[in-house]
Amino acid sequence: MTPKIIGLTGGIGSGKTTVANFFKQLGVPVYIADAEAKALMSRSKIIKRKLLQLFGNQAYLDNKLNKPFIAKQIFNNEDLLKKMNAIVHPKVAKHFERWVNKQNTDYVISEAAILFENGSYKKYDYIVTVVAPKDIRLKRVMARDKTTVKKVEAIMNNQWDDDKKIALSDFVINNTDLENTKLQVGNIHEKLLKSITKP
Template sequence: MIKIGITGGIGSGKSVVAALLELSGIPVYIADTESKLLTATSPVIREKLITLFGEQLYTADGLDKKRLASHIFGNPERLEQVNAIIHPEVNRHFLAWTERQNTPVCAIESAILFESGFNRVVDTTLMVYAPMEVRIKRALERDVVSREEVIRRIESQLSDEVKKEKSDYVVFNDGKQALLPQITAFLTGLNT
C-alpha cells in the first residue's frame, strides 16, 4: 500500500485536497482530528500527561483543554514534551488504521507532517501551497480570529519554503490553477 502524506500551512487547502483524494477512492486519515480524539481518550496519553501535569488535567468530562493549553502556551519546552507524548500515539494509530484499509493507496493529512515525524511513515509527500495573503484571507473567513492571530499561527509553523523543499510533490491552490488536474497528475505518477 502506498501512503501519501499531505501537508501545507493554515489556509492552504489541505482539507480540499484530502476531500479530492477521498472522492478518488483514497481514504484519508485526518491527523488533527484523530490527535484531538486520542488526546481525550487514549489511556497511554492520559497517563503520561497526568505524570507531566497532574491529575487535575482530566476531569469527569475528560481532558481539560484550557488547562493543557495554559501549561504549553508560550512554553516551547513543555509543548515539545506534550508533542513527544502525543505524536508517537497518533503515528501508531495511523499505522493501525492503514492496516484496516483495503485500497492500494491511503493518505494522512497533517499540517505538521514534517515536525511530527509522520513523514517518516509515508511513501511520498504532497504539499498544498497557497500564497500568504490567500491563506490569511481563507483563515479569516473560516475561523473567528484576528488577522494578527492568523499570522501568529502561520509563523508558528514550518515555513512554506521549507515544506516545499522537503516535499516530493507540490500542488498550487492559489485560486488560479485548477486543483483537480494537479491531483490527477500526482496520482498518475504514483506506482500503484
C-alpha cells in the same frame, strides 16, 4: 500488499482538508492525524493520565479534553508543546500503523500539519504539499477560527516556510481556485497510481 503511504501537508490555512477531501472523492483512504490525535487524547486512559500530570486538572472538563485551555498553555510555549507531542505522537503513530494494515488500496494519505517540522517526512513514500499565498491563508484561518492575525501569524512562525517544504516535496498543489485544485489532485492521483503499479 501494504499500501504506499503519501504524506499530505501544508501550512495553516493552505487548504489541506480541502485537498484531503478531493482525494477521498477518488476513493483514497485518508487519515487526518490531528483529528485522530484529539480523539486519542479523549479516549486513551494512558494519554489522559499523562496530560493531567503535565497540564493539571484543567486539562479535562467533565471527562472531556479541554481544548481551549490546552491551546492556551502551548501557545508560544515550545517546551510544553514538545512534552505534549512526546505523549501523544507515539500513540497516534501506532494507531496509524494499524489503520494502514486494514486498507486495501494502492496508497493511503496521511494528512499532518507538521510533517517536516517533526522530521516524520522521511518515513513517507511520497509527499504532497499544499500551498497558498499568505494573505489568503490568513483570511481563511481568521474566518474559520474567529481568531486574530497575531495568533495565526504565531502559528505560521512555528511552521516551515513554503520554499523549504517544496524543496523536499514530490508534488505541490497551489490551492487558490477550487476547480483548479481538484484538477491538480486528479493529476497527482494518476501519477501516483502509475508509479506504484509499475512492474
